[in-house]
Amino acid sequence: MKVLCVAEKPSIARSISAILSGGQFTTRPSANKYIKNFDFNYPQTNSIYTVTSVSGHLTAHDFGDAYRTWNSCDPFVLFDVPIETKISTESKTIEKNLRNEARGADMLMIWTDCDREGEHIGSEIATVCQKAKHNIIVKRARFSAIIAQQIHNAAQHPVELDRAQANAVEARILLDLRIGAAFTRMQTLTLQGRFAQLNEKRDPVSYGPCQFPTLGFVVSRYNQVKSFVPETFWYIFLSLSRSTSSSSAPEETQFTWRRGHLFDFDVTLALYQHVLGDPLARVVKVVQKPTKKWKPLPLTTVELQKSGSRLLKLAPKKLLDVAEKLYQKGFLSYPRTETDQFDPQFDHMSLIRKQKIDPNWGAFATALEQANGFVGPRTGKNNDKAHPPIHPTAHIGNLEGDERRVYEFITRRYLACCSKDAEGWEKNVEVECGGERFSASLTILARNYLDVYIYDKWYGKVIPDFEEGEEFTPTVCELKEGETSSPSYLTEADLVTLMDKNGIGTDATIAQHIQTIVDREYVLERMEGATKYLVPSTLGIGLIEGYNQIGFEKSLSKPQLRRETERSMVQVCEGTKTKQDMLAQSIEQYKDMYIRARGEFNKVITVSSAFGRIDVMR
Structure with a gap:
């Protein structure tokens, strides 16, 4: 044959x-x-x-x-x-x-x-x-x-x-073409005639059924940051300096006020004065119990984008492009998967053995092969029935740059999945002082998976032994002032999380949608220290706020519409809806929205004008 x-x-x-x-x-x-x-x-x-x-x-x-x-x-x-x-x-x-x-x-x-x-x-x-x-x-x-x-x-x-999956993709392509072309032409032809900057750039003011909800998340967070007004609060700070059994030097144990903090100064002051009137603290409860820090779940595409963006400081699209190259070279499994559970019959040991020669994590891989070293990966809740979680398929030691960093992250993550949870003892001490309750906790570490998964941290602090009923005079008892913190702008990892949670795009397309709104200059990348944040341009803000002023029942800047489309694609894949039905239902819905948007587009123009120049913030 x-x-x-x-x-x-x-x-x-x-x-x-x-x-x-x-x-x-x-x-x-x-x-x-x-x-x-x-x-x-x-x-x-x-x-x-x-x-x-x-x-x-x-x-x-x-x-x-x-x-x-x-x-x-x-x-x-x-x-x-x-x-x-x-x-x-x-x-x-x-x-x-x-x-x-x-x-x-x-x-x-x-x-x-x-x-x-x-x-x-x-x-x-x-x-x-x-x-x-x-x-x-x-x-x-x-x-x-x-x-x-x-x-x-x-x-x-x-x-x-699988012709059903092919039909679902075909329906999505045709639907996105119709919606994107109609709204993009309407927006561009209307706005370019009114704003000189757009006439000069000649770039289309594009609309996409995924990119607009993605932009909507960025604008929403931007508005939260800009409208934030800090509030002052007060709290009682209690601490004790005492030597521990393992050290002669005094260690400070800080106790957390059970009330956390209060926004009423007079009330907080009255409580503080009551504590000062009876400053002897009494231990009312000591609870000691085993505790764990769970090892990570097997790696999905979305989690690769979230964790990799946060830990490696790489854009989600860059992460997937690098992982794709490593897959094509035979070093990784297919990097587009929704599955966070390995098949019970999966051969982990043959993959672990391949990593024993690595100078950085080879000793850890060797320990996994020994008795009681290997513990099967945790089982997540997602299984796309197509691909296993992302894992290394071969050892490679001569990679450089981003390829080396991505491969190392995925390999360490996989080895951590095959290890034990970090374990220890947690001691919680509750004290009462002047009628107010305070607490402190102790964590004793047993690192296990943390020895290879260097991206996770678990901090513990040794505090003195306490016995129920004992009394002591705090070293420090103060009334302190604080201020509520502003929310931060979205990071790419934050945006991936929001898109995944709200069904915008798929695990394989989320990164591209983020890149699109950056390329269109609807969103700008702003560095603060080592962290990259996403902030909307004036054009991005104007479009989203303008459409929000129209008051759609299902806003073009919110995720509901795209979430329904993604669900319809799943129904086509499952055979419960035809490609033709999906297209007909979705097109009729967007037609109605288009007619209303065109009729009230003056609101988009007005709001855009209110933001001054309709170009990007610099």
């Missing part, structure tokens, strides 16, 4: 060929200078294989010539006019290669990434190949890492292409 295998990227095609052929393959050029065809025998299935690739999506979607230019029609008609789907210009030579190779093949085996987008690209590949040979058998290889065991298993046990 002649089998044509098509991967999503040239690097994946080469890696698959090397694994399946044992390195014994011949290489032929294709009509595309970046894509090669690899030929070899695969005796395990008594087949002759040709492996080639595409470079992502083959097709492009656009309106016909009569509607393509900005002034060709009323933007509203774009909700209904036909959309043309064609092979993109840059994919013409790739299409030619697929047709040529398909004509001589008995089976087409699709090796695109195993997610929704991969299923859609796979359906595009199948359409091209079936036009060249209508009776070609179409199969799908499922794998989550470029490692020999998984690649051979995928080649020997192909499955059917």
Whole structure:
């Protein structure tokens, strides 16, 4: 049997060929200078294989010539006019290669990434190949890492292409094109005629059903920061300096007032004076119990973006791009997954052994292999039934720059998942002084997973022994003043969390939506120390506040609408809703909003003008 295998990227095609052929393959050029065809025998299935690739999506979607230019029609008609789907210009030579190779093949085996987008690209590949040979058998290889065991298993046990997932992606592409084009043209044509800065830049004032709720989160937090008014509060500070059993030097134990703090000075002062009137403190309770700091859950795409952005100071999109490159090189599993639980039969020990040679965490990996060292990873609540959590698949010691940092983070995270929770004893001491309750706690550390996962901290402080009923005179008893703290601007990690929680985008697209609002200059990146914050530009603020003034029941700047779209995509994937039904329902909803937005767009103009120049803050 002649089998044509098509991967999503040239690097994946080469890696698959090397694994399946044992390195014994011949290489032929294709009509595309970046894509090669690899030929070899695969005796395990008594087949002759040709492996080639595409470079992502083959097709492009656009309106016909009569509607393509900005002034060709009323933007509203774009909700209904036909959309043309064609092979993109840059994919013409790739299409030619697929047709040529398909004509001589008995089976087409699709090796695109195993997610929704991969299923859609796979359906595009199948359409091209079936036009060249209508009776070609179409199969799908499922794998989550470029490692020999998984690649051979995928080649020997192909499955059917998931057309429902492909339909869901197709519906989302068509819907986003119609909505984005209609609103973008309306916004741009209206605003550019009124603001000189936009006329000079000539950039479109783009709208996107994901990018606007994303921008809405940034503007909302910005408004919270700007409207914040600090409040003064007061509290009683109590501490004792006493030597511990392990040290002759006095240690200060600070006790926390049970009331926390109060905003009424007179009330706080009265309580403080009462404490001063009876300054002898009495220990009323001592509770000692074991405590833990839980090791991290297995790593998902969203958690990689959140934690990596916060800990490595890399943009979410940069993190995913680096992880994708490491996956293509065979060092990581597929980095786009919603799953935070490993299969019970997952072979952890073979992966742990590969890390024993590393000079930084090799000793930790060795300890995991010994008796009582390994403890199975925690089980999260999410499982996309497609890919395991992100984990290293091979050891590599000569990486540099961002690749080294991302690989190290993922590897340390995986080893921490296979270790024990950090353990210790917590002692809580409650005292009463002048009728007020105070408490202090002690944590004694047993580090375990913390020895490898250097990104987590667990602080404890040794305090003296206390016995119930004993009395002491505090070293310090003061009335102190504080002030409520302003919320901070959003970090990229904060924004990823909000988007994930509210269903804006998918684990694989969240990073791109954030990058889009930055590229459009709706949002600016502001550094404060080592932390990067996101703040809206005047244009970003004007658009969001303007649409909010219209008073939609479901605001264009809020997540409800996009959340409904994402749920509809899931229903299409599950087969409970058709692509046509999803499109019809969503388009009608956005049509109504468009009509109202156009009718009241003067509110957007007015609000935008109130912010002064409609360019970006510098």
